[in-house]
Amino acid sequence: MRQLILDGAREVFLEKGYEHTSLRNIAERIEYSPGTIYLYFKDKDEVFHALHEEGFRRMLVQMQPLQHVTHPFERLKAMGRVYLEFATKNKDFYDLMFIISGPMKHENVDHDKWEMGNRTLNYLKDVLRDCQAAGYFKGKDVEYLSFFIWSSMHGMCALYCRDRCQAYPDHNANDLMEQGFNVFVEILEKG
Amino acid sequence: MRQLILDGAREVFLEKGYEHTSLRNIAERIEYSPGTIYLYFKDKDEVFHALHEEGFRRMLVQMQPLQHVTHPFERLKAMGRVYLEFATKNKDFYDLMFIISGPMKHENVDHDKWEMGNRTLNYLKDVLRDCQAAGYFKGKDVEYLSFFIWSSMHGMCALYCRDRCQAYPDHNANDLMEQGFNVFVEILEKG
DNA sequence: TTGTTTCTCTGAACGGTGTTCATTATTTTG
DNA sequence: CAAAATAATGAACACCGTTCAGAGAAACAA
Numbered sequence: 001m002r003q004l005i006l007d008g009a010r011e012v013f014l015e016k017g018y019e020h021t022s023l024r025n026i027a028e029r030i031e032y033s034p035g036t037i038y039l040y041f042k043d044k045d046e047v048f049h050a051l052h053e054e055g056f057r058r059m060l061v062q063m064q065p066l067q068h069v070t071h072p073f074e075r076l077k078a079m080g081r082v083y084l085e086f087a088t089k090n091k092d093f094y095d096l097m098f099i100i101s102g103p104m105k106h107e108n109v110d111h112d113k114w115e116m117g118n119r120t121l122n123y124l125k126d127v128l129r130d131c132q133a134a135g136y137f138k139g140k141d142v143e144y145l146s147f148f149i150w151s152s153m154h155g156m157c158a159l160y161c162r163d164r165c166q167a168y169p170d171h172n173a174n175d176l177m178e179q180g181f182n183v184f185v186e187i188l189e190k191g
Numbered sequence: 192m193r194q195l196i197l198d199g200a201r202e203v204f205l206e207k208g209y210e211h212t213s214l215r216n217i218a219e220r221i222e223y224s225p226g227t228i229y230l231y232f233k234d235k236d237e238v239f240h241a242l243h244e245e246g247f248r249r250m251l252v253q254m255q256p257l258q259h260v261t262h263p264f265e266r267l268k269a270m271g272r273v274y275l276e277f278a279t280k281n282k283d284f285y286d287l288m289f290i291i292s293g294p295m296k297h298e299n300v301d302h303d304k305w306e307m308g309n310r311t312l313n314y315l316k317d318v319l320r321d322c323q324a325a326g327y328f329k330g331k332d333v334e335y336l337s338f339f340i341w342s343s344m345h346g347m348c349a350l351y352c353r354d355r356c357q358a359y360p361d362h363n364a365n366d367l368m369e370q371g372f373n374v375f376v377e378i379l380e381k382g
Numbered sequence: 383t384t385g386t387t388t389c390t391c392t393g394a395a396c397g398g399t400g401t402t403c404a405t406t407a408t409t410t411t412g
Numbered sequence: 413c414a415a416a417a418t419a420a421t422g423a424a425c426a427c428c429g430t431t432c433a434g435a436g437a438a439a440c441a442a
Contacts, residue, residue, distance in 0.1 A: 001419095019292070022399060033421050035402080044400065099290065101210070104354040114358070121358055140377075143362065144370040147347075148378075151371060152339070154355075155346025163295040164345075167305070167312055171334065179335040180342060186331075187339075190381045192390095213428060224392050226431080235429065 002040045004030055006050050013051060017092050018100060023047075045102040052103045055093040056116030059086050063123065072130035077185055079127060080153055084177055087157035095161050098154055124150065136188075149188075156180050193231045195221055197241050204242060208283050209291060214238070236293045243294045246284040247307030250277050254314065263321035268376055270318060271344055275368055278348035286352050289345055315341065327379075340379075347371050 008030035013021045023044055027034045041047045062082050069075040087094040096103065097117070125146050131137055137145055156177050159165055165173035199221035204212045214235055218225045232238045253273050260266040278285040287294065288308070316337050322328055328336055347368050350356055356364035 023401085024399080034400085035422070036420055038401070039419070098355060099349070099353055101353055104357065117358060140374060141370070143359065144367070144374050147359065147367055148343070148371040148374040151346030151350060152343040152375075153346065154350060155342030155344065156338075158290070158349045159342060159345060162290055162292055164289060166295065167308060168334065168338065176335070176338055179332070180339040183331060183335050183339040187378060187381075190378075214430085215428075225429085226393070227391060229430070230390075 005032075005037055005040055005047065009047050010051055010054065013048075013096075014092060018048070018096055045105060048096060048100075049103050051093075052096055053116050055090070055097040056120055058090070058093065059083075059097075060116065060120055060123075062086055063120070072127060072134050073136055073189075076127050076131055076149075076188075079124065080181060080185070083153050084157065084181060088160060088174065088177065091161055094157060099158055099161060121146065121150070152184055196223075196228055196231055196238065200238050201242055201245070204239075204287075205283060209239070209287055236296055239287060239291075240294050242284075243287055244307050246281070246288040247311055249281070249284065250274075250288075251307065251311055251314075253277055254311070263318060263325050264327055264380075267318050267322055267340075267379075270315065271372060271376070274344050275348065275372060279351060279365065279368065282352055285348060290349055290352060312337065312341070343375055 005026065009021070009026045012025045012029050016025070023037055024034050026047070027037055037047065059082075062085075063079060066075055066078050066082065069078050125142050128137065128142050128146055128149070132140070132142070160173055160177055165171070165176050168176055196217065200212070200217045203216045203220050207216070214228055215225050217238070218228055228238065250273075253276075254270060257266055257269050257273065260269050316333050319328065319333050319337055319340070323331070323333070350358075351364055351368055356362070356367050359367055
């Protein structure tokens with residue numbers, strides 16, 4: 001049953017986006033009444049927490065092939081590109097995973113949720129350690145370095161998702177992301 | 192009248208945050224009926240567009256002192272710190288200015304709105320050109336460079352505002368921001 | 383002064399939201 | 413088959429943004 005609700009939620013969510021997905025929509029889609037959802041989920045946030053997890057699962061799947069990139073810095077670059085592509089091609093999922101406030105309410109977080117997210121972040125840290133072993137990022141703390149790198153990627157994606165790329169009216173948003181990423185790589189290469 | 196509404200809106204907004212600010216709240220605060228607001232503003236977004244502008248005005252004020260920092264790269268660093276401080280100390284304004292979807296609906300943007308935002312962005316570009324004149328960021332396109340730098344700063348602030356710093360449970364969020372910024376500066380220094 | 387026009391403001395109403403809960407329907411168990 | 417346990421309902425509550433016919437006040441004309 002829980003799975004049925006989640007499937008309906010994902011369908012409506014991917015069709016209409018987070019903003020326009022109501023519990024009544026979801027209930028209607030799976031042909032149950034609104035109240036039923038509350039028998040299986042505490043509230044709306046808990047429903048979307050599950051999709052949140054699924055988002056990370058999807059992202060991790062897209063990152064699997066990267067393990068065959070042997071050179072660590074190349075792997076880091078490839079990771080960045082996958083991240084960027086994930087955000088631009090799964091705007092709604094990205095929004096839900098990294099921007100929307102709901103799924104991060106303090107109660108929900110400590111538990112065993114957010115596991116997939118941690119796994120992705122740990123993967124980044126591993127790659128960074130590999131980079132350091134290959135002579136990159138000398139003397140940097142992996143924690144802070146990973147936070148900065150994640151932030152830089154997230155920053156572009158967040159501006160993209162929330163239409164702030166319009167601040168550059170003469171540039172196409174996707175172009176901006178790609179060229180911005182290139183600048184990023186060039187600068188990282190020298191550090 | 193328009194000003195009265197805006198003042199009420201800002202009060203409620205700063206007290207309860209964007210999420211919990213309804214037109215009914217605002218109307219109640221200024222002791223008018225909800226309908227009245229629609230005589231002076233097209234809709235909710237238009238009300239918050241004005242606060243959006245005010246946010247940029249506040250940010251620009253905080254950036255004024257920077258013009259006395261002579262060394263361009265130092266000015267850039269100082270600008271980053273001001274940006275970071277603005278975001279952490281004016282979470283709600285920052286959220287409204289750079290994260291929330293509303294104020295960026297396509298209709299509203301082309302007009303003469305978004306002017307303050309552009310002014311801030313242009314100031315960043317100017318500083319970057321000064322940096323280039325001083326030998327930094329050789330051969331980089333200022334458009335893409337500014338987008339990347341803005342993104343990096345925004346990324347940290349956005350993760351902060353939307354509680355994603357919890358992904359680092361062993362680190363204090365403010366510490367994360369500061370150290371993340373330091374990593375950023377170190378890496379920029381070498382480019 | 384009175385009548386008319388103009389402008390401002392109201393507040394009920396519409397359709398939407400998340401959430402609760404007494405009631406009904408179904409299934410499982412004794 | 414009856415009783416207990418479980419599952420599902422859908423009306424109701426309190427909100428939301430938004431609209432609009434009409435009430436009230438002010439300004440102007442006669």
